[in-house]
Amino acid sequence: MDKIIVTAGGLAEGGYKPNTITINQGKPATLTFIRTDSNRCLEEIIFPDYKIKEYLPLNIPITITLPPKKKGVSGFYCGMNMFHGRIRIV
Numbered sequence: 001m002d003k004i005i006v007t008a009g010g011l012a013e014g015g016y017k018p019n020t021i022t023i024n025q026g027k028p029a030t031l032t033f034i035r036t037d038s039n040r041c042l043e044e045i046i047f048p049d050y051k052i053k054e055y056l057p058l059n060i061p062i063t064i065t066l067p068p069k070k071k072g073v074s075g076f077y078c079g080m081n082m083f084h085g086r087i088r089i090v
Contacts, residue, residue: 003029003030003032004018004021004023004029004030004031004032005031005032005034005061006018006021006031006032006033006034006085007033007034007035007036008033008034008035008036008037008042008045008056008078008083009035009036009037009042015078015083015084015085016076016083016084016085018085019084019085019086020085020086020088021085021086021087021088022088022089022090023066023068023087023088023089023090024068024089024090025068025069025070025071025089025090026068027068028065028066028067028068029065029066029068030063030064030065031063031064031065031066032061032062032063032064033045033054033056033061033062033063033064034056034059034060034061034062035056035057035058035059035060036058036059038058041078041079041080041082041083042056042078042079042083043055043056043057043078043079044056044078044079045064045076045077045078045079046076046077046078046079047064047066047074047075047076047087048074048075048076049074049075050066050067050074052064052066066087068087068089069089070089071089071090072088072089073086073087073088073089074086074087074089075087
């Protein structure tokens, strides 16, 4: 299982870092998100292709496990659709 840490910062920090995450097909990936900015937009993260929506409290790690199904690219974004990231499955 791949384990990846992603920070969720505001405009000054550039949003999600890394904003493109590469995971292997058929291998679950654990993403740990840490929201470091008090911007309320970043309180929620949405993975529409996985039907996942999670609340991200400030400075508290939240773990999301993705079951990578097929090769390709899917997106994720904040609750206001202002900050974006991508999941690449290879």
